[in-house]
Amino acid sequence: MTRAQQRALTALWQRFGVDAGVAPLDPTVLFGRHAPLVLEIGFGDGEALATMASTDPMANYLGLEVHRPGIGHLLLRAEALALTNLRVMCADAVEVLERQMPDDCLDQVRIFFPDPWPKARHHKRRLIQPSFVALLVQKLKSGGQLHIATDCEDYARSILSILNATSELNNRAPGHGFMPHPMHRPPTKFEQRGWRLGYAVRDILFARRDRIE
Ligand SMILES: C[S@@+](CC[C@H](N)C(=O)[O-])C[C@H]1O[C@@H](n2cnc3c(N)ncnc32)[C@H](O)[C@@H]1O
Structure with a gap:
């Protein structure tokens, strides 16, 4: 992980990050608005996710990834693009879907x-x-x-x-x-x-x- 990615994980987590746990996610609360919800699983370095979120501002984008350097990379892109419709979780997609994602x-x-x-x-x-x-x-x-x-x-x-x-x-x-x-x-x-x-x-x-x- 680069120093910039490490720093992003600390400094930008509060802005874009969502801590995994067991409580059901409420997308309207997470994004502060009601909008179509797009989930990307395993976004890697997040370049594609950042591009999709920036070119589709009417939708909310949630990314799930377990690879921390990739998450750090995405946080830096999200900051550079001043994205407001992106949230990120560092978690296993199966666990998030089973424990926290509401049906439908x-x-x-x-x-x-x-x-x-x-x-x-x-x-x-x-x-x-x-x-x-x-x-x-x-x-x-x-x-x-x-x-x-x-x-x-x-x-x-x-x-x-x-x-x-x-x-x-x-x-x-x-x-x-x-x-x-x-x-x-x-x-x-x-x-x-x-x-x-x-x-x-x-x-x-x-x-x-x-x-x-
Ligand atoms: C082959 S990479 C592709 C990354 C990116 N989508 C791309 O095309 O460049 C697959 C990614 O899925 C992530 N991944 C694998 N299993 C996962 C899981 N259960 N939950 C979240 N991410 C997962 C890996 O960490 C890895 O970054």
Whole structure:
């Protein structure tokens, strides 16, 4: 971690940070206003998240990450851009979703380049599993969108098959396959590393079907 990132974690936490715990999150209190809520899980260095928040000021953006240098990097960007619609948690996404995120409250969930764990014996460590998708479905509003991108071909196919098999979700891509790169997704650091290695990127976009009352 650089000294600037370390300093940001201390000096800017009160402004942008949300301490993880067990109390339910109240997005209106966290942001001081009611607005559509976008959650990014595993934002890495946060460059893409800072760009999305700055170009979409009408929405509230919440980022979850466990890598502290990346969080420090994002806090510095958030300060430089004077963002008021961004909050950050240093916490495991599964724990936050299970313990603190109210049901039916997310307008968008974005997961860009989740750790690929390419070896077959490590596939069980992958974030996108049926149980995790069931949790996300619980937290998404009706019509809320789940957008995942990856450059790991077999992970992309696994994610597509898990999501296509989730009855509460509807594939937004033509032909129920992958989506052309949506304009609102800025390139990420991990993605640019993949470009240099010649990897193809897959975008996957689903929407939560209406809940039947
Ligand atoms: C391959 S990196 C991609 C980072 C960034 N999205 C990008 O594209 O540059 C995956 C990120 O997910 C984070 N991560 C993995 N599991 C997580 C979890 N359960 N909760 C929050 N973040 C997680 C890692 O710390 C890492 O920064």
